[in-house]
Amino acid sequence: MFPVHGSSDTLSLLVRNRREFLRLASASIATSAIFPAPRAHAFRQTDRSKVVIVTFGGGARDEETFAPDGQENIPGLIKTLLPHSTFFGQVVNRGILGHYVATTSLATGVYETFNNFSGVAPPHPTLFEYFRSDLKRPATDAWVISPSNGFRNMGSSTARRYGPGAGASVILPKQLLRAAAPDFSTGNVDRLLRDTYEEPHASVGLTGSEGNLRQIEEVLRLSRDEFVRHALSLDSADEMSVYVARQLMLHVAPSLLWITLHDIDVAHSGAFSLYIEGIQRTDRLCVEIWNNIQSNPEYAGNTTMFVLPDFGRDSDADPAGNSFQHHRTGDAASRTTWMMVLGPGVRQGAFVQRPVESIDLVPTIGKILGIDTPLARGKFLPEVA
Amino acid sequence: MDPRSLSTASFQSYEPLARRLASDYLDLLRSLPLVLCAVMMREIINLDYRFPRERAAIEARLAFLESLSTGDRQKLTKGFADLSLSPDLLAADWVHSPQRFEEDLSAHLWASKQYDAFRDAATAFAQQVDKAMPAWNPGAHRFVVIVLAPDLRKDGYPLFRKLKPHGVFFPRVAGDGGLAAVLRELDRRTAETLTPFDHWYIDGGGSGEKISNGICQCSWTGSTALRAEMLDRIEKIVGSGSGGPEILRSAMASWNPGTRNVITGNELVDRFILSVYAEGSGTQVFSTTFVQWATREILRRAEPVSVVARYGLRQRQRTLNEMFSKSPSQIGFDPAGSLVDADFGAYTSWINLSRIANSDQARFFAWSQAHGQAIAIGPDFPRGTEAPDQIGVAQLLRL
Numbered sequence: 001m002f003p004v005h006g007s008s009d010t011l012s013l014l015v016r017n018r019r020e021f022l023r024l025a026s027a028s029i030a031t032s033a034i035f036p037a038p039r040a041h042a043f044r045q046t047d048r049s050k051v052v053i054v055t056f057g058g059g060a061r062d063e064e065t066f067a068p069d070g071q072e073n074i075p076g077l078i079k080t081l082l083p084h085s086t087f088f089g090q091v092v093n094r095g096i097l098g099h100y101v102a103t104t105s106l107a108t109g110v111y112e113t114f115n116n117f118s119g120v121a122p123p124h125p126t127l128f129e130y131f132r133s134d135l136k137r138p139a140t141d142a143w144v145i146s147p148s149n150g151f152r153n154m155g156s157s158t159a160r161r162y163g164p165g166a167g168a169s170v171i172l173p174k175q176l177l178r179a180a181a182p183d184f185s186t187g188n189v190d191r192l193l194r195d196t197y198e199e200p201h202a203s204v205g206l207t208g209s210e211g212n213l214r215q216i217e218e219v220l221r222l223s224r225d226e227f228v229r230h231a232l233s234l235d236s237a238d239e240m241s242v243y244v245a246r247q248l249m250l251h252v253a254p255s256l257l258w259i260t261l262h263d264i265d266v267a268h269s270g271a272f273s274l275y276i277e278g279i280q281r282t283d284r285l286c287v288e289i290w291n292n293i294q295s296n297p298e299y300a301g302n303t304t305m306f307v308l309p310d311f312g313r314d315s316d317a318d319p320a321g322n323s324f325q326h327h328r329t330g331d332a333a334s335r336t337t338w339m340m341v342l343g344p345g346v347r348q349g350a351f352v353q354r355p356v357e358s359i360d361l362v363p364t365i366g367k368i369l370g371i372d373t374p375l376a377r378g379k380f381l382p383e384v385a
Numbered sequence: 386m387d388p389r390s391l392s393t394a395s396f397q398s399y400e401p402l403a404r405r406l407a408s409d410y411l412d413l414l415r416s417l418p419l420v421l422c423a424v425m426m427r428e429i430i431n432l433d434y435r436f437p438r439e440r441a442a443i444e445a446r447l448a449f450l451e452s453l454s455t456g457d458r459q460k461l462t463k464g465f466a467d468l469s470l471s472p473d474l475l476a477a478d479w480v481h482s483p484q485r486f487e488e489d490l491s492a493h494l495w496a497s498k499q500y501d502a503f504r505d506a507a508t509a510f511a512q513q514v515d516k517a518m519p520a521w522n523p524g525a526h527r528f529v530v531i532v533l534a535p536d537l538r539k540d541g542y543p544l545f546r547k548l549k550p551h552g553v554f555f556p557r558v559a560g561d562g563g564l565a566a567v568l569r570e571l572d573r574r575t576a577e578t579l580t581p582f583d584h585w586y587i588d589g590g591g592s593g594e595k596i597s598n599g600i601c602q603c604s605w606t607g608s609t610a611l612r613a614e615m616l617d618r619i620e621k622i623v624g625s626g627s628g629g630p631e632i633l634r635s636a637m638a639s640w641n642p643g644t645r646n647v648i649t650g651n652e653l654v655d656r657f658i659l660s661v662y663a664e665g666s667g668t669q670v671f672s673t674t675f676v677q678w679a680t681r682e683i684l685r686r687a688e689p690v691s692v693v694a695r696y697g698l699r700q701r702q703r704t705l706n707e708m709f710s711k712s713p714s715q716i717g718f719d720p721a722g723s724l725v726d727a728d729f730g731a732y733t734s735w736i737n738l739s740r741i742a743n744s745d746q747a748r749f750f751a752w753s754q755a756h757g758q759a760i761a762i763g764p765d766f767p768r769g770t771e772a773p774d775q776i777g778v779a780q781l782l783r784l
Contacts (some may be wrong), residue, residue: 272730
C-alpha cells in the first residue's frame with residue numbers, strides 16, 4: 001500500500017511515452033484511411049438500431065495492447081477492426097479499479113462506489129433501464145452476458161424509477177454450464193486460481209437451476225447435450241461467453257447486448273504468458289463478435305459496436321504495484337485505456353486524441369439510440385454520437 | 386482508536402523487538418495522523434520477523450520523523466491528516482490488526498474517492514523520507530543472476546527484448562557448466578562477505594544443485610509441504626462458499642503454521658517463504674510466479690548483495706475441458722509459457738534491483754540455458770549493444 005521507494009532516473013526511462021503510443025496508433029489508422037469514410041452523424045436512430053458493447057476485460061495495459069511492443073498481441077484489433085473504427089486513445093477511468101464496480105460504472109455512466117466484492121445492484125440506473133423505459137422495449141431486447149456469478153446484478157439498478165424487472169436479462173454462461181453438467185466436478189488448482197482473481201464470489205457457489213436449463217433450451221435454442229459438448233471444446237470462459245452471444249444474436253437478436261469478457265484477469269496469477277494469451281484470445285474474440293454482427297442479417301448494417309477495457313493495470317515503474325499483475329496503485333497506466341467504436345455512421349479511421357472518460361459511454365450510446373440518460377454523469381462523445 | 390491514546394500497554398502482545406521499538410517511539414507515534422500511524426504499526430508489528438536491513442530502515446524512518454520539529458512533521462504528514470475516515474475506521478483496532486485496518490482503509494479510500502489523495506500523500510512522504518535518510522552502501526557491487534532452466538523453451542521467442550536497450554546482449558552463450566559457474570560465483574561472494582541475509586538462491590524447482598552454507602535459500606521444491614498446507618487452507622475457505630477474495634486474502638495473510646513446517650531452519654527465512662505464499666497472488670500455484678515474487682520481495686526487503694534466481698517449469702493452465710475431465714496430476718507442464726513468464730520475471734527483477742541503493746553499480750545477468758542467450762547490464766556494459774561471439778557463462782560473469 002505504501003510506495004516505500006521512489007522512482008529512479010532509470011525507472012523514468014521505463015515509463016512508456018503515451019505520445020508515442022498515440023502516434024503509432026494514429027499511423028496505423030492512417031495507413032488504412034483509404035477506406036471510404038462515411039459522413040459522421042449521418043446515422044440516425046431507427047427501430048432496427050442495435051448496439052453491442054464488449055468490455056476487453058478484465059484489465060489490459062496499453063503496454064500489451066496498442067503500445068508499440070503490444071501491437072503484436074492484438075492483430076485482430078489492429079488489422080481488422082481499427083481501419084473501420086473511430087479510436088479514442090485516452091479513455092480515463094477515475095473510479096474504483098475493481099472489475100465489477102468498474103464494469104457496472106460503465107453501464108450506469110456514474111462512478112459507482114459500492115464494495116467491488118459485494119455483487120450488489122448499482123444504485124444508479126443502467127443503460128439497459130434507460131433503453132427499455134424510453135423505447136418501451138421488452139426484457140428480451142436487452143441482454144448482459146457476464147463472466148461470473150458476481151456480475152449477476154449488473155443488468156438492473158435499485159433506482160426507484162427503474163430497478164429490478166426494468167433492466168437487462170442477464171445470462172451467466174458458467175452457471176449455464178453448471179446447470180447443464182451437474183455431474184462434472186471442478187479441479188482443485190484451477191478453481192483456486194480462479195478464485196484469486198477479482199471475482200466477487202467463489203465459482204463453487206454456482207448452482208444450476210431449472211431457469212438456467214430453460215435459458216439453454218428456450219433462449220439459446222440448444223439441447224443441454226449440445227451446449228455441454230460445445231462448451232467442453234472451448235479453451236476459456238470468454239469463448240463460452242462469445243458462443244452464448246452468438247446463439248443469443250441468432251435466436252433473440254436483442255437490440256442492446258453487453259458482453260463482459262474477463263479472461264485477461266488471469267494476470268492476477270502473476271503468469272505473464274497467461275495474461276498475454278488472454279489478450280490474444282480477447283483480440284480474436286472481438287473480431288469474432290464483429291464478424292457475427294456482419295454475418296447476421298438482424299445486425300449487419302444497423303449495429304454500432306463499442307470495444308473498451310474496463311481499465312488498465314499497474315505500470316512497471318510504480319513501486320507500489322507489481323507490474324502487470326494487479327490494478328491497485330491507481331496510477332496512470334491503470335486508469336488510462338482506449339476505446340474503439342465501429343458501425344454505420346461512425347467515421348472510419350478517425351483518431352480522437354483528447355482525453356475522454358469511461359463514464360462517457362452511456363450518454364454516447366444514449367445519443368446513438370435516441371434515449372435519455374438523465375442520471376448518467378458522463379458526456380456524450382460527439383465524434384461518434 | 387486515536388493514536389493519542391497509545392501507551393506502552395498497547396504493545397503488550399507484540400513480540401520483543403516490536404514492543405521495544407514501539408515503546409521507544411511512543412511519543413512520536415502518538416503525534417502522527419491515524420493513517421500514517423497505522424501504516425507504521427504494520428511495519429513495526431512484525432519487526433521480529435523482518436530482515437536486519439528492514440529493521441534498520443524502519444527504525445531510521447522513525448528516528449528521522451522524531452528528529453523533525455513539530456511544525457515540519459505536521460507539514461510532512463499533512464496529506465495523511467487531511468484524509469477523511471469513516472467511524473468504523475476511526476474506531477478500528479489497528480494496533481493489533483494493522484493488516485486488516487489497511488485493507489479496510491484501502492476499500493474506504495477507493496469508495497470515498499480519496500485514493501489518489503492518499504497516493505499523492507504517500508508518494509511525497511516516501512520521497513522526502515528517502516531523501517533525508519542516507520542510502521546504505523553495500524561495499525561490494527550488487528550481483529543478480531536470473532537463470533532460465535533448460536526445460537524452458539519457446540523457439541523464435543525474442544528473449545530479453547525489454548532488457549536489451551539497457552545492456553549487452555549475448556546471442557551465443559555456451560551453457561556447459563554454466564549453472565555451476567553461477568553458483569561458484571555466488572559462493573565466492575558469500576565467502577567474501579558473510580553478512581547474514583546478504584546472499585540468496587531462489588529456485589523454481591528441479592535444479593538439484595547443492596547450495597553452500599551461508600547462502601539463504603528459497604525453494605519451490607523445498608517448500609512443498611508448506612505450499613500443500615496453504616493450498617489446503619485456501620481450498621477450505623473457498624470451498625465454504627463464503628470466502629471471497631478479501632476474506633481469502635485476510636485469512637492467508639494472518640496464517641501462522643507455527644513450527645509445523647520448518648523449511649530451512651532459519652526462522653527469518655522460513656517466515657519469508659511463508660510470506661511469499663501468504664501475501665503473494667498466484668505464488669501458491671505457479672512456480673514462475675513464486676520465483677518472481679520471491680525475488681522482488683528479497684530485493685525490496687533484504688536489500689541483498691547477491692541473488693541468483695532460477696526459473697523452472699510451471700504447471701500448465703487448464704482449459705475448460707480439462708477442468709471438467711482431468712485430475713491435477715495429469716495436467717503437465719508448460720515449457721513455452723514458463724519461458725515467457727521467466728523472461729518477464731527477469732525484466733521485473735532488474736526493475737526491482739534498480740530501486741535499491743547503489744543499483745547503478747550493480748551487475749545484472751539473465752541467461753537462458755535452452756536458448757543459449759544472455760543479457761548483461763551494469764556500469765561496464767554498453768547499453769543497447771550486442772556481442773555476437775560465443776562466450777561461456779564463467780567468462781561472461783568475469784567481464
